[in-house]
Amino acid sequence: MARMTxxxxxxxxxxxxxLHGIDLEISDREFVVFVGPSGCxxxxxxxxxxxxxxxxxxxxxxxxxxxxxxxxxxxxxxxVFQSYALYPHMDVxxxxxxxxxxxxxxxxxxxxxxxEASRMLRLDPLLKRKPRELSGGQRQRVAIGRALVxxxxxxxxxxxxxxxxxxxxxDVRLEIARLHxxxxxxxxxxxxxxxxxxxxxxxxxxxxxxxxxxxxxxRELYERPANTFVATFIxxxxxxxxxxxxxxxxxxxxxxxSVNVSRLPQSGERExxxxxxxxxxxxxxxxxxxxxxxxVVYTEYLGENTYVYVRLGDGxxxxxxxxxxVDLPPDTPVVIAVASEEIHYFSRATRERLxx
Amino acid sequence: MSAATESYxxxxxxxxxxxxxxxxxxxxxxxxxxxxxxxxxxxxAAFKTNAQIFQSPFSIPDFSNVANIVKIWTETNFLRYLINxxxxxxxxxxxxxxxxxxxxYGIARYNFRGSGFVLMFFVAGLTLPLKLAxxxxxxxxRDLGILNTxxxxxxxxxxxxxxxxxxxxxxFIRTLPNELEDAARMDGASEPRIMWSVMLPLVRPAxxxxxxxxxxxxxxxxxxxxxxIQKDALxxxxxxxxxxxxxxxxxxxxxxxxxLLSSAPVxxxxxxxxxxxxxxxxxxxxx
Numbered sequence: 001m002a003r004m005t006x007x008x009x010x011x012x013x014x015x016x017x018x019l020h021g022i023d024l025e026i027s028d029r030e031f032v033v034f035v036g037p038s039g040c041x042x043x044x045x046x047x048x049x050x051x052x053x054x055x056x057x058x059x060x061x062x063x064x065x066x067x068x069x070x071x072x073x074x075x076x077x078x079x080v081f082q083s084y085a086l087y088p089h090m091d092v093x094x095x096x097x098x099x100x101x102x103x104x105x106x107x108x109x110x111x112x113x114x115x116e117a118s119r120m121l122r123l124d125p126l127l128k129r130k131p132r133e134l135s136g137g138q139r140q141r142v143a144i145g146r147a148l149v150x151x152x153x154x155x156x157x158x159x160x161x162x163x164x165x166x167x168x169x170x171d172v173r174l175e176i177a178r179l180h181x182x183x184x185x186x187x188x189x190x191x192x193x194x195x196x197x198x199x200x201x202x203x204x205x206x207x208x209x210x211x212x213x214x215x216x217x218x219r220e221l222y223e224r225p226a227n228t229f230v231a232t233f234i235x236x237x238x239x240x241x242x243x244x245x246x247x248x249x250x251x252x253x254x255x256x257x258s259v260n261v262s263r264l265p266q267s268g269e270r271e272x273x274x275x276x277x278x279x280x281x282x283x284x285x286x287x288x289x290x291x292x293x294x295x296v297v298y299t300e301y302l303g304e305n306t307y308v309y310v311r312l313g314d315g316x317x318x319x320x321x322x323x324x325x326v327d328l329p330p331d332t333p334v335v336i337a338v339a340s341e342e343i344h345y346f347s348r349a350t351r352e353r354l355x356x
Numbered sequence: 357m358s359a360a361t362e363s364y365x366x367x368x369x370x371x372x373x374x375x376x377x378x379x380x381x382x383x384x385x386x387x388x389x390x391x392x393x394x395x396x397x398x399x400x401a402a403f404k405t406n407a408q409i410f411q412s413p414f415s416i417p418d419f420s421n422v423a424n425i426v427k428i429w430t431e432t433n434f435l436r437y438l439i440n441x442x443x444x445x446x447x448x449x450x451x452x453x454x455x456x457x458x459x460x461y462g463i464a465r466y467n468f469r470g471s472g473f474v475l476m477f478f479v480a481g482l483t484l485p486l487k488l489a490x491x492x493x494x495x496x497x498r499d500l501g502i503l504n505t506x507x508x509x510x511x512x513x514x515x516x517x518x519x520x521x522x523x524x525x526x527x528f529i530r531t532l533p534n535e536l537e538d539a540a541r542m543d544g545a546s547e548p549r550i551m552w553s554v555m556l557p558l559v560r561p562a563x564x565x566x567x568x569x570x571x572x573x574x575x576x577x578x579x580x581x582x583x584x585i586q587k588d589a590l591x592x593x594x595x596x597x598x599x600x601x602x603x604x605x606x607x608x609x610x611x612x613x614x615x616l617l618s619s620a621p622v623x624x625x626x627x628x629x630x631x632x633x634x635x636x637x638x639x640x641x642x643x
Contacts, residue, residue: 052538073544085535089557098553099543149545 002062002076002153002186003028004049006204009058011044018044021058025190026203031180034190035197036207036233042190045207046156046232049188050079062154073102078147079156082163084139092118093127096149096177103150110149117145120182121175137168144176148183155180157189161196173199194234198222206230228351231275231344237307239275240318242292243348246270255313256292261340265354271355273346278321280342282336283308285328291337294318296328311332398619401612408533409608412571419434424613428600434614437596444506444592445574452570453563455514456521461551463522464529465537475526481519486512490583497584508584509592513577517570524569528562529555564632568625575622593618 004026011019019041026032047053049060051072060067067075078099086095093114100110118124121141140160147155160176161169177200182185191197197204198218206213206221206229207329214226218234225231225239232238244251251274252258265272286289294310297317301324308320308328320336328334331335345354401409402424403417428434463475486493497508520565532555540550581595588599600607 047538050542071544072542077542079542081535081539083533083535085539087539087554098545100542102544102549146539146543205413230380243571265608297619 002188003064004154005059005061005064006049007059007061009045009048009060011041011048011107012056016140017210019048021048022212024205024212024215029184029186031177031189031200031202032205033201033203033255033333034188034206034207035192035194035199036213038192040207041210042192042207043158044203045077046158046188046190049154050077050156051075073099076153077156078150078152078154079162080140080147080158082159083162084131084143086139086142086146088131091128091130092123092134092145095131095142099146100149113149113151114145117148118146120179121145121308136157136164138171140164140172141175144179148179151239152185154186154188155183157187160189161191161193176200194236199235204234206233208233210298224353225275225344226353228237228273228275228346231346235277237278237319239277239344240281240316241346242274242276242312242316242318243314246272253292253312253314256294257313259291259308259338259340261338261343263340263343263356265345265356267347267354269347269349269354273348273351274338275344276309276318277336277342278319280339281318281320282337282339283310283320283322283326283328284337286335287333289335289337291335293333293335296321296330296332296334298330299326299328301327308334310336312336378385387470398612398615401609402616404609404612406608409612424609424622425617428610428613428617432600432610432614433588433591433596433622434617437591437593438618438621440506440590440596441575441593442621444509444513448510448517449567449570451510452516452517452521453567456518456566457525457556457559457563458551460522460525460529464526476517477544478522481515482523486516487579490579494583496567503584504587504590504637506585506590509580512580512584513570513574517566517574520569522565524566525562526557528559561632564629568629571625572622584632 006024006026009019009022010017020137022045034045036042039143044053048055050119051067051070055068062075087098090098096114096117097110100113105113114127118127123141123143123145126134126138126142131142134142140163143243144157144160152342157176161172164172173196176187176189189200201218203217204214204221205215208229213233214221214222214230215309216226221234225234227243232241242253244253246252246264246269247258249262249264249278250258250260250271274319281292292312295313297309297311299309300307304324306322306324306326308322308326311316312318318336345356346352347354382476397413400415400417401413403419403421404424405421408415408417434631458480459474463478489611493512494503497503500508502508502511505592536554536558540554544552576594577592578594578598581592583593585595591599593614597618600611600614
């Protein structure tokens with residue numbers, strides 16, 4: 001069991017506040033991903049959970065036991081570092097044995113655990129090698145193996161894929177997902193890559209500027225983003241945000257005309273931000289079509305589809321997914337139709353989601 | 357005629373023929389000769405009689421003539437001096453490296469109030485020539501009652517060696533990744549354990565540099581033993597060798613044999629550790 005409760009966690013370095021009150025409830029066996037732009041505090045939060053930095057204020061519990069002052073090695077946590085941090089002067093076996101021995105395990109128990117971990121991670125042929133004789137992917141596996149040997153209740157991974165080349169990345173990603181299922185502990189994974197987050201996570205914590213913007217399943221985050229930050233952060237290419245004014249059942253965009261929508265937010269605000277994903281829009285060259293007017297800036301041909309980037313009347317650039325056959329030269333005047341049931345509404349003042 | 361002009365233009369300067377690297381090679385070779393010359397002469401003279409030394413100082417001697425070496429080994433206190441030097445140098449180096457590495461680790465890795473000041477305090481020691489303080493030091497050692505003991509030398513050498521050692525080690529330890537210590541902390545290693553089993557193997561190249569940096573001047577030091585040691589049984593090699601000058605004013609062969617034997621240990625240590633030394637100097641340059 002490893003249920004983690006973070007309440008009001010704050011962290012400041014000297015006079016700089018890095019985390020402003022984080023509240024999270026992470027259940028047992030959950031795979032949670034912290035995602036956010038660099039400098040948002042996700043790695044700091046991970047280090048606080050690991051116990052490598054002290055919590056400035058707030059409470060951190062694992063299974064109702066207060067962990068604020070507990071030493072890192074006594075929290076039942078193991079961590080895989082971004083640079084792997086393998087001990088360079090020890091071979092793979094020694095790297096894995098170091099922590100296990102320090103736990104005070106019997107010699108044959110250490111051996112058994114290393115055996116188990118190296119089988120699971122296919123490290124057997126590498127046990128006698130030094131870290132510098134390993135490839136990036138192998139080092140990664142050793143770092144994970146070293147963590148597993150300690151049989152942690154919670155496994156922390158700090159951007160584990162960022163030092164691997166693109167081809168290896170998806171392999172290791174699958175591997176990590178498999179390991180999480182096999183080991184059955186709680187896993188916390190930090191990344192700035194939303195694709196990793198979406199594919200791996202049971203639930204995602206989206207962070208920005210030391211705050212949690214939203215905590216939910218990938219589907220929740222994609223389909224019901226809590227605010228404009230989450231809306232644009234999750235999904236690739238990004239969701240377009242348009243500043244519109246409500247006018248009856250029409251939405252008017254400065255310089256681009258207005259569209260009639262079937263679904264509007266319940267609250268009566270006039271000034272709105274609407275978010276539309278690239279596949280919820282369609283480009284038409286027919287001047288009489290209904291929609292926002294704009295002109296093509298450029299098109300990206302990706303084989304399967306083409307992305308058309310259009311500058312609207314108020315200067316906003318929107319990306320639209322079209323069929324691959326579309327080929328529009330720059331400056332072509334176009335009309336963009338919006339699927340009204342797929343519009344996300346946000347308040348212009350608070351940038352928060354408005355229920356429709 | 358045309359052939360002559362051609363060959364004139366074909367002729368290239370020294371720099372072009374050899375290239376820049378060639379020129380550097382030549383300078384380095386000359387430098388090597390200048391550096392090794394005195395050593396070679398010392399080596400040759402150790403196998404010569406006085407007369408041979410003055411007749412033909414540069415000739416290659418008969419290496420089977422080891423009379424000088426036998427003489428120095430059996431008829432003088434050479435062995436005693438050698439042991440004294442080894443004791444003083446050895447214990448100084450052990451203390452310098454132990455204390456220096458620990459101090460540097462603390463300064464480089466722990467954030468505490470005044471860590472910058474402590475480092476500057478050590479570095480300030482670099483600017484202070486201890487020889488200037490010889491009279492106060494003498495009074496101090498007299499009052500401590502350790503004149504004429506090896507302890508007085510060791511204390512001074514440690515004080516002299518710590519600034520450079522702390523400076524070198526602090527710089528080196530700061531280049532090592534923090535995540536390694538964090539990993540060891542997660543593994544449950546105590547702080548002394550982290551230093552001993554994780555950091556120490558990694559700072560070894562820097563320790564070799566600091567060690568060599570200190571071994572040579574301490575081993576060769578003449579000044580402090582001269583002031584603090586009067587008992588013949590406690591004299592170090594450089595100091596002891598001067599007694600030959602009195603006793604064997606004319607016997608240069610024996611003196612050179614003594615010099616040869618006294619420089620041998622340092623040269624051997626240097627050769628053995630040179631790989632580590634070079635590794636240490638280029639650490640970080642090539643990843």
